[in-house]
Amino acid sequence: MVKSISQTDANDLERLEAIVHRGKKTFIKVGNALSEIRDRKLYQASHKTFAAYVEDRFGFKRHNAYQLIDAAAAAKNVEHVQQIDNARQAAEVAKAPKEKQTEVVERAAEIATDTGKPLTAKVLSEARAEVCPDEDTTPPKGRALKRRKPRAEVLVDDGNQITAFIEDAKSKFCPAELNVIGEALIAFANQRGGDR
Known part of the structure; x- marks a missing residue:
């Protein structure tokens, strides 16, 4: 749900957005503008979350916006x-x-x-x-x-989860059902492998 804001806030939002658009390279002004938009919740004029707002409006990921905000704060300090x-x-x-x-x-x-x-x-x-x-x-x-976890650690975690799943499945399904599940898992794994 989008929140309505006062005309003064709408004017401020327009001014602050213009700073972000004009000055993506001037990180202090951009960080300060993003900080004010976030802190005053001006983004609620068009978006539910600050993250959705910065991504849609400026093409920034949330972490990029926060990095600019933090960088501007550090530079100011x-x-x-x-x-x-x-x-x-x-x-x-x-x-x-x-x-x-x-x-x-x-x-x-x-x-x-x-x-x-x-x-x-x-x-x-x-x-x-x-x-x-x-x-x-x-x-x-x-x-x-x-x-990110190292690839080997991810594979060990995945293997442990698969082993636990198999042990649980053995107690719940008959051998014929386990074969069908196994074939489906192999087909899924092959399909996922082809997507990468």
Whole structure:
């Protein structure tokens, strides 16, 4: 269900959407605009969820929108914001505790100067590791990055589930029924294998 919003909010939404469209490369403005749209729930003028809104309206996945929001917040927190050129750099800074973010940027600038390298996300990552060696790098607000299981681990999990299914099926079906189920599973597996 779409929520109606006041004319003032509708005007603000239009202004904020224009910032996002014009400035996809200016991540601070984009992140701040997305943050305000989310926080004020302005997306409810056309969508039920913020995720559906950003995907439909701007072609962003939810995690990309939140990455821009977090990157803008980190860049705003850092005194030397002019040194942060893009969202990837700001995302590295955002992984550090708020009180150490300026120190991370300062250390990264030293590393870049000492090595003759430009200030990149990689250099910021190195600086963050030096400044915050014992810190957890989970993204802020508890949005932990999803990590895929290694293929072998997935296969073991799948094998364990299949074994449990077979053991359960043996107690519920006669041998003829098990043969039919087995043939159906093999046909399904062959079909899935061809789809990949």
